[in-house]
Amino acid sequence: xxxxxxxxxxxxxxxxxxxxxxxxxxxxxxxxxxxxxxxxxxxxxxxxxxxxxxxxxxxxxxxxxxxxxxxxxxxxxxxxxxxxxxxxxxxxxxxxxxxxxxxxxxxxxxxxxxxxxxxxxxxxxxxxxxxxxxxxxxxxxxxxxxxxxxxxxxxxxxxxxxxxxxxxxxxxxxxxxxxxxxxxxxxxxxxxxxx
Amino acid sequence: xxxxxxxxxxxxxxxxxxxxxxxxxxxxxxxxxxxxxxxxxxxxxxxxxxxxxxxxxxxxxxxxxxxxxxxxxxxxxxxxxxxxxxxxxxxxxxxxxxxxxxxxxxxxxxxxxxxxxxxxxxxxxxxxxxxxxxxxxxxxxxxxxxxxxxxxxxxxxxxxxxxxxxxxxxxxxxxxxxxxxxxxxxxxxxxxxxxxxxxxxxxxxxxxxxxxxxxxxxxxxxxxxxxxxxxxxxxxxxxxxxxxxxxxxxxxxxxxxxxxxxxxxxxxxxxxxxxxxxxxxxxxxxxxxxxxxxxxxxxxxxxxxxxxxxxxxxxxxxxxxxxxxxxxxxxxxxxxxxxxxxxxxxxxxxxxxxxxxxxxxxxxxxxxxxxxxxxxxxxxxxxxxxxxxxxxxxxxxxxxxxxxxxxxxxxxxxxxxxxxxxxxxxxxxxxxxxxxxxxxxxxxxxxxxxxxxxxxxxxxxxxxxxxxxxxxxxxxxxxxxxxxxxxxxxxxxxxxxxxxxxxxxxxxxxxxxxxxxxxxxxxxxxxxxxxxxxxxxxxxxxxxxxxxxx
Numbered sequence: 044x045x046x047x048x049x050x051x052x053x054x055x056x057x058x059x060x061x062x063x064x065x066x067x068x069x070x071x072x073x074x075x076x077x078x079x080x081x082x083x084x085x086x087x088x089x090x091x092x093x094x095x096x097x098x099x100x101x102x103x104x105x106x107x108x109x110x111x112x113x114x115x116x117x118x119x120x121x122x123x124x125x126x127x128x129x130x131x132x133x134x135x136x137x138x139x140x141x142x143x144x145x146x147x148x149x150x151x152x153x154x155x156x157x158x159x160x161x162x163x164x165x166x167x168x169x170x171x172x173x174x175x176x177x178x179x180x181x182x183x184x185x186x187x188x189x190x191x192x193x194x195x196x197x198x199x200x201x202x203x204x205x206x207x208x209x210x211x212x213x214x215x216x217x218x219x220x221x222x223x224x225x226x227x228x229x230x231x232x233x234x235x236x237x238x
Numbered sequence: 239x240x241x242x243x244x245x246x247x248x249x250x251x252x253x254x255x256x257x258x259x260x261x262x263x264x265x266x267x268x269x270x271x272x273x274x275x276x277x278x279x280x281x282x283x284x285x286x287x288x289x290x291x292x293x294x295x296x297x298x299x300x301x302x303x304x305x306x307x308x309x310x311x312x313x314x315x316x317x318x319x320x321x322x323x324x325x326x327x328x329x330x331x332x333x334x335x336x337x338x339x340x341x342x343x344x345x346x347x348x349x350x351x352x353x354x355x356x357x358x359x360x361x362x363x364x365x366x367x368x369x370x371x372x373x374x375x376x377x378x379x380x381x382x383x384x385x386x387x388x389x390x391x392x393x394x395x396x397x398x399x400x401x402x403x404x405x406x407x408x409x410x411x412x413x414x415x416x417x418x419x420x421x422x423x424x425x426x427x428x429x430x431x432x433x434x435x436x437x438x439x440x441x442x443x444x445x446x447x448x449x450x451x452x453x454x455x456x457x458x459x460x461x462x463x464x465x466x467x468x469x470x471x472x473x474x475x476x477x478x479x480x481x482x483x484x485x486x487x488x489x490x491x492x493x494x495x496x497x498x499x500x501x502x503x504x505x506x507x508x509x510x511x512x513x514x515x516x517x518x519x520x521x522x523x524x525x526x527x528x529x530x531x532x533x534x535x536x537x538x539x540x541x542x543x544x545x546x547x548x549x550x551x552x553x554x555x556x557x558x559x560x561x562x563x564x565x566x567x568x569x570x571x572x573x574x575x576x577x578x579x580x581x582x583x584x585x586x587x588x589x590x591x592x593x594x595x596x597x598x599x600x601x602x603x604x605x606x607x608x609x610x611x612x613x614x615x616x617x618x619x620x621x622x623x624x625x626x627x628x629x630x631x632x633x634x635x636x637x638x639x640x641x642x643x644x645x646x647x648x649x650x651x652x653x654x655x656x657x658x659x660x661x662x663x664x665x666x667x668x669x670x671x672x673x674x675x676x677x678x679x680x681x682x683x684x685x686x687x688x689x690x691x692x693x694x695x696x697x698x699x700x701x702x703x704x705x706x707x708x709x710x711x712x713x714x715x716x717x718x719x720x721x722x723x724x725x726x727x728x729x730x731x732x733x734x735x736x737x738x739x740x741x742x743x744x745x746x747x748x749x750x751x752x753x754x755x756x757x758x759x760x761x762x763x764x765x766x767x768x769x770x771x772x773x774x775x776x777x778x779x780x781x782x783x784x785x786x787x788x
Contacts, residue, residue, distance in 0.1 A: 093488055093495060093507060097727040104731050106299025113300065114307075156310075156349035157727045166344070 096159045098173050102183040115141055115194070131202035138198040138212050142191055142219040149187070150222040151236060167238065172228055179225045191219050289511075289551050289691045294702055294767040299732050302703045306731065309704065313353030317345075328352075328386045350727070354704070359385050361711035361723060371410050372743035373397045376720065395718065399748050401738045402722035406579040406695050407666045408743030409610030409650045420645045427641035435627075439638035447644050450651050451615050455585065456595045459624070460617035462647075463632045464639040466574060466604030467493040469614030472632035474541075474570070475501040476625075477600065482537040483523050485516060485567070487553075489546045494572060498541065504529070510549070513557045516540070520565040538567035544576025544587040544603075548729070548737065550690020550698050552576070555591045559598070568599040578608025579695050584654045584667045590693065609650040611643045666742040670695060673740045673749060680753050685766030689735075697738040699756075699765070706763050707734045713763075717755045 154166040202208035231237040319325040368375035376395040379388040433439035451460040474497030482503040488510040508515040581589030604614040654663035687700040725734035
């Protein structure tokens with residue numbers, strides 16, 4: 044899963060710190076005690092919370108879903124106000140731009156924009172993989188999976204199921220849905236975006 | 239108590255999380271507990287239950303995210319300009335010949351530092367050039383290249399009101415007659431001890447201090463250490479080890495977390511001040527035992543703080559003690575901010591709640607905040623402290639507390655206890671309590687959202703948006719007031735705040751000046767987000783009416 048940390052040999056004098064890390068992140072424990080032991084205690088100097096990686100909580104924060112929906116609506120309205128675009132074109136454009144931006148921010152950019160006290164555990168993980176420390180099927184993940192689908196359904200309707208638009212919209216939707224599958228967690232196809 | 243009841247009712251509706259998601263956000267659940275649990279338990283007096291964590295209106299959260307979004311986009315744009323060469327890059331770069339190697343610097347991890355923090359970093363690390371009492375002097379520094387480098391103009395800003403120092407009882411002072419004993423001790427014992435307590439560093443002063451601390455707290459025995467952080471991080475490993483369980487509050491300080499980590503015990507975090515979460519964890523721990531073997535835990539230690547310094551909330555001590563007795567766990571109470579600052583005679587949260595100090599197994603505190611010195615102590619039963627004297631890292635390896643500091647603590651503590659023959663100590667405690675109540679009441683009246691218990695001298699004012707945080711800090715300095723502000727990622731993304739630490743040395747005039755400027759800034763920057771109607775005089779609803787106490 045997410046933390047493939049091999050167990051180091053036991054060294055009683057200097058052992059405790061690294062050994063405890065292994066004990067925490069064992070896959071069995073994460074599955075069993077996810078509610079209790081999800082939060083791992085680390086040394087966070089000068090912070091007001093014991094969260095190791097604040098990035099994991101951003102999508103659960105108050106008002107971010109609303110902000111995301113508002114931004115999509117604003118994008119759509121801006122596109123609608125361009126005089127030369129027809130309505131089907133605008134919907135396809137909204138869908139494509141929304142999926143592009145989502146792919147860029149959730150599935151391309153890796154790591155955290157600030158230093159975390161866990162020595163860069165999340166450096167190679169995209170934001171989607173960092174969300175909720177890799178726990179699948181949380182409500183934020185469900186929301187972010189459903190919203191491109193809803194947008195796709197609306198776009199299909201407004202483009203009157205035209206073939207070209209259908210192709211573009213579907214491929215765009217697939218590009219943003221596939222990385223969200225739990226089977227694709229941590230997967231990098233052809234080594235793209237690996238480091 | 240009708241006002242409190244009305245406030246309770248109003249805040250219940252306001253504390254409802256938004257209806258967009260099915261599960262509660264962790265942060266708001268931990269913050270919503272103040273009202274839900276209070277009326278049901280009713281163990282301690284109602285007046286200590288007033289902890290509100292009001293949430294700002296939704297548009298504030300949306301604007302906060304937009305603010306961060308814009309800063310991020312501009313950050314990417316500036317990075318692009320730097321990469322292309324259109325903008326001067328002030329950061330460390332690799333040499334040309336090394337560009338093909340594995341990168342030496344992690345660019346993305348510095349993103350916020352170079353694109354957000356650098357632009358606003360004149361609000362932190364401001365150099366002082368005087369004693370950090372109720373007012374202090376700052377060295378004026380300006381930047382010619384947008385905060386990448388600073389230079390001092392040579393001017394000093396005099397008498398800046400200090401709202402950031404943990405100077406709760408005002409002992410950070412320079413009065414000659416107060417410091418006379420400290421100077422004499424320094425003449426007699428020197429400044430450094432040059433040894434650990436176990437070797438040749440055990441002065442009679444230290445023994446006096448420990449006896450005094452024990453009598454101050456009402457416990458059998460205590461031990462003092464040279465550094466407050468090290469008291470936590472070095473003593474917890476001596477108390478618990480592998481096979482023990484630590485139940486630690488969500489917002490515990492780094493020193494507690496580090497100590498817990500170093501000990502090797504299993505750590506579980508419960509939601510802040512949430513007794514249901516704690517009880518659930520206790521039951522589960524007692525029933526299931528250790529994770530794989532299901533053997534019973536050797537010890538269960540609940541770690542809490544007296545006052546949490548970033549929220550200003552106070553621990554729910556009576557309920558935790560009831561839980562601890564029911565499930566036979568131990569309690570570690572870290573009173574770094576609450577010792578000397580709360581309680582009718584300054585004895586901390588045990589006195590505030592009327593709890594027997596013998597019920598708390600390990601009482602820990604620091605001398606840095608209320609006593610104007612440095613160091614920490616651990617107090618409790620004699621067996622416990624004797625064990626720590628020989629088994630704690632701090633006791634065995636760290637050098638002993640310096641004599642003048644020890645004497646400062648002794649004289650401060652004697653002052654608080656009244657043993658120096660004056661009423662100065664009790665006067666200061668009362669002044670602090672009065673300042674706290676006045677400040678908090680006025681802020682609530684003005685309409686700011688503040689967190690925490692009504693009796694806690696730590697007052698965080700929520701500012702939310704990154705731009706406002708910076709503007710607030712800069713404007714306050716313009717008006718000769720020094721404040722501490724904190725933002726993301728040190729706080730949750732929507733809860734950037736300014737933290738005010740009140741002091742007994744603040745006069746009413748200083749507080750009025752600060753409040754006046756806060757009022758102006760609150761209107762100018764639109765910081766008054768509170769939707770609760772709060773008035774200490776229900777008949778006078780005019781917000782600009784100042785309450786002039788005689």
